[in-house]
């Protein structure tokens with residue numbers, strides 16, 4: 209279980225001189241605007257440390273909140289995390305329940321953190337699949353932090369890219385239908401091109417519309433797949449697969465990944481221009 213005194217540990221326990229110095233040095237180079245993470249290796253971490261499975265996810269949530277603080281201080285503007293995919297509902301019921309409980313605790317913790325760090329928290333995914341109380345807590349946190357614009361933390365929950373694209377297409381169709389109904393009988397024939405669904409319509413209705421495409425996607429736990437995560441948004445993203453288990457992800461891994469981004473940046477920028 210994540211404890212409330214973790215707020216202090218996350219915000220103040222890590223503010224060492226070395227950490228601040230390292231982040232300042234890193235800021236000399238280009239800073240990624242958006243970092244996304246696939247947090248693999250929580251159960252393996254628990255096994256390695258001879259803990260129960262839930263403790264691995266607790267440690268993973270703590271690592272994520274530390275990354276949030278480090279990204280904020282580094283000057284990154286968006287952090288997105290794949291916290292729970294729709295496919296994860298196929299796991300054992302007690303494991304699903306534990307992750308849901310952890311999400312609930314994380315919402316409480318983030319509400320407290322937001323009092324110290326002006327972070328906008330956004331939940332991206334099919335929130336209708338969450339239990340009513342968890343969905344309400346998520347919506348309340350989104351509403352409470354909606355006024356912050358310096359940093360956006362997106363928690364992808366009940367998310368898969370396939371679901372995101374179906375959602376965006378359905379919403380776009382619905383919007384066009386409403387539009388056609390409005391103009392029917394006035395000048396419907398003259399609006400044919402307007403009635404076609406365009407790229408901008410789809411993008412507007414993506415769950416991830418709140419953030420630009422990620423500059424870096426980190427996957428831990430020695431996995432090299434995208435697992436239905438942000439497939440639309442990652443055509444020009446630097447992929448960093450690390451063998452580290454997620455709960456062991458530290459500031460040094462972040463430094464390594466950002467340094468690689470800085471080295472590759474001229475190439476990535478050139479590729480973006482060619483799109």
Ligand SMILES: CC(C)=CCC/C(C)=C/CC/C(C)=C/COP(=O)(O)OP(=O)(O)O
Nearest residue numbers: 247248249250251252268269291314363429
């Ligand atoms: C603050 C916040 C939103 C917290 C998120 C909590 C958290 C770490 C969720 C990760 C969930 C998950 C299914 C990870 C994959 O690791 P795994 O369980 O598949 O582990 P394995 O790769 O060792 O099997």
